[in-house]
Amino acid sequence: MSAIQYEKNADGIVILTMDSPNQSANTMNADFQKALNETVEKLKADAGITGIIFRSAKKTFFAGGDLDDLIQARPEDAKEFFDVVQLMKKELRYIETLGVPVVAALNGTALGGGWEIALGCHARIALNDPKSKFGLPEVTLGLLPGGGGIVRMVRLLGLQNAFPFLMEGKQFGVDKAKSLGLIHDTADSIDELMEKSIAWVKANPKSQQPFDVKGYKIPGGDPKTPAVAQILAIAPAMLRDKTKGCYPAPEAIMAAAVEGAQVDVDTALTIESRYFTYLATGQVAKNMIGTFWHGLNAIKAGASRPKDVAKWQATKVGILGAGMMGAGIAYSTATKGIAVVLKDVSVENAEKGKAYSQKLLDKKVSQGRMTAEKRDQVLNLITATANAEDLKGCDLIIEAVFENQELKAKVTQEAEAFLADGGVFASNTSTLPITGLAKASKDDRNFIGLHFFSPVDKMPLVEIIKGQNTSAETLAKAYDYVQQIGKTPIVVNDSRGFFTSRVFGTFVNEGLRLLAEGVHPARIEMAALKAGMPVGPLAIQDEVALTLSEHVTNETRKALQAEGKDLPHSPSEDVLKTMIHEFGRKGKAAGAGFYDYPEGGKKHLWDGLSHWKKDVDISEQEMIDRILFVQSLDTLRCYEENVLESVVDANIGSIFGIGFAPWTGGAIQFLNQYGLDKALARANELEAKYGERFKAPQLLKDKVASGKID
Structure with a gap:
């Protein structure tokens, strides 16, 4: 025909x-x-x-x-x-x-x-x-x-x-x-x-x-x-x-x-x-078509979802913690017509979290993108409460409280009693291993990680983390919920920092290392932008908060030491320590970090960063390579270690979760398009010059002959 x-x-x-x-x-x-x-x-x-x-x-x-x-x-x-x-x-x-x-x-x-x-x-x-x-x-x-x-x-x-x-x-x-x-x-x-x-x-x-x-x-x-x-x-x-x-x-x-x-x-x-x-x-179109068309379509079709589990829909979602993350998850869920119970330690806190949705919805109404009637319908789906009993009948509960294992265990046990039969309990942790958090659960088969990104209403990705005992049914339900609220799911196995937080950390740390080496901060930020990253590492560190990064590093070191391991010291830690404890600069939320934030004015790099200034000779391309290679090599390690199970999840996750340069098609596609033989040679050069973080994973060496990591 x-x-x-x-x-x-x-x-x-x-x-x-x-x-x-x-x-x-x-x-x-x-x-x-x-x-x-x-x-x-x-x-x-x-x-x-x-x-x-x-x-x-x-x-x-x-x-x-x-x-x-x-x-x-x-x-x-x-x-x-x-x-x-x-x-x-x-x-x-x-x-x-x-x-x-x-x-x-x-x-x-x-x-x-x-x-x-x-x-x-x-x-x-x-x-x-x-x-x-x-x-x-x-x-x-x-x-x-x-x-x-x-x-x-x-x-x-x-x-x-x-x-x-x-x-x-x-x-x-x-x-x-x-x-x-x-x-x-x-x-x-x-x-x-x-x-x-x-x-x-x-x-x-x-x-x-x-x-x-x-x-x-x-x-x-x-x-x-x-x-x-x-x-x-x-x-x-x-x-x-x-x-x-x-x-x-x-x-x-x-x-x-x-x-x-x-x-x-x-x-x-x-x-x-x-x-x-x-x-x-040309190569850039191939990178982008491969990821933004074929990759995204594969994920939409359920590439990482267990095939033999019936489709599922959440009907009532409980959210523990009405801070920025919890409030954002509540908004993203309610706007898709799903009932939400937003719980915090006080009704005032919970109402404050609900007010976040009100603000976003009011903006839509004022722009003519939503009717007032539709706004009210969405708001009526969110119940702000301090009473755990209101969680009764939830088929999905997501905890979004502070990154503290004891606190997470406490809220898990309190809320889980009200979870519907066959329901899913999820943690929105960004770094803590899910298998460890699942120990607080009465049934770790129903426990999973749902790592949202901030701000939730804008960020399209959700990283789904399987614990050691997470069941296929729980994974399928989590995948379906993420798609139900219009987000893009990637699936990873349990590990400290999982995939996105771990690799994101390498980007920020590389920026801080460059600063510690004496490179002018403006050159660092510009090299990151020219690499294709949406913002520079110093700007993003301010957004994350220097104190949070310090806390995560300290907690990680403690946890590893308890396992008889150690976290090697990095010059980036010294930079954070000096910024926080000597200069009292803790990040954007505190009003001062690597940048100054004048009221009503445009942010600009803080003059005091000259503390690290040295006469250092490094080309812009060398910095770009360090920024891109440190992330792509660690992404490949995640794949090699089975933290990641697919190249598609690696590429989509790196772009939508970390902000890895979209022109590359993602962190693993960056190596593919660079040419694996050339990428191996460049990794070896960078390792010789800057250390083990640039060491080529065995998988890169193994794939040079075939010319593609897939």
Whole structure:
């Protein structure tokens, strides 16, 4: 069966129904390319065509490019890849310029290549569906819209208005598309959608694209227009400040948009294809597609979830501790329609935790993103209490109290008595081993770790930690709950610091070590940003609180000593000790840390950090390598030690939990894309220079021959 069914009605209107065989959604795969070629040949041979309508037989209009195909494109395939892209665009352009009206009947979402097909039509009529999304999200996968999206969006909206949709991948719904003039009409049913599409064809027999009309001017002006030229003079510098040079896609999009706006449409399409080929055959797109598309989809499909356990839904969730973490978990749970009991030592504390949800919901109402009625419904789902009996009937209880084993044991035993039969008890600890905490439980098979990240309402990841005796049913229920509240779960085995806290610690410590070595703090922070980390190690240490890091280090050392082991001393500990105990600087919450936080002003590095200043000769690239390698090598150790069970969980967890450079595709993919032989050589160099933390795990040595850690 062809991916495009060709049908001509009695009025001479050709209806092209897109229906990719063996797929739930239409994509620009080899089947579609072949079908498009055959369709154009039929159109050329068909006399008396009065119009063309694109429609879909799927639930959505069109999903976009085939990422399985795109990830295979290598630099040596560039010419062939470019030719295939150009041919497809030539065929779509033929339809666009045939001289008859062309309509896209949008029955649902059209993203990426799907939106590009729609843009190639003279009119777009959409089904009135609040779930429909349109746009060009390619930049989020390290690509650019290569099917004419840049060229047409710029010509329809103007450079300045098109940039957010192109360079940030902003998606929009039907109403926004109408306000932008990109959707021309809407329909309330599929039948009405087709009726309106046919009526539009009949009403516009001589239709063409507005930008193909002689004398058409790009809204807002082309790059030579003084107002636009003024913006473009500073735009590349502003963009580089945001990307730090790690992401070639936004820069290629800007270049293709600006260059394309100065030439005719067909030349602009060729320029766009060249930049698209450059990105698609490059490594960054492969890293990002592998993790943000294939990896995330694998997790959504339950890659680390026990397969033989029935799907489960939490109906009533108890949360112990109404501090920042507990309050955030309560909000994230209640907004998904789940009843929450938020318990603290006093009703006042519990109400304070509930007020956090009130504040976030009020903000949504004030922005028009939620009705007051919906806000009240969510708030009514949260019961603030100091009475443990209110936990009765909870099928999941999560403790989110201070990182103290005795305290956690006490609240576990108090609350567990009220847990429903078959319920799950979880700890939100970020460092304490789950097997040890589970000893306080009456049944450690039902005990698990659910490590949320702060702020919970914004952070997408939850690290699920299996204790030694955690059952498959408990793991499956925890996984289902995390997905139920719209978060991304990764699964790890029990260990001190698990995966994310342990590896996150290596990043912060490396920054503190660099400071102790005498490197200027501003250079340290900039090296981290240029590596692709979202914030520098000194800034993030301030957020975490220096006192908390000191506490965790001390507790870890004590626990290890009790096991007859030791935690080697690090120069980073001396830095923390000096900051806290000599200078009285404890972090952002205390108003002073590595940064000063002037009231109403912008934070800036504290002058007193000159205490560590020495004349040290280290290149920026050396610092970048230290920052990335110290994390990726420890991630690989976690995999080698079976703390991590999959590369997917390692890559997703490192980006969404630690903030590891997204352009790399994750901490293990960083080593893969670096080249394992080169990564091993670099690790050996760093170990010789800086010590054992850069020692290459045996797994890296073992995988050099195959060239990939999987």
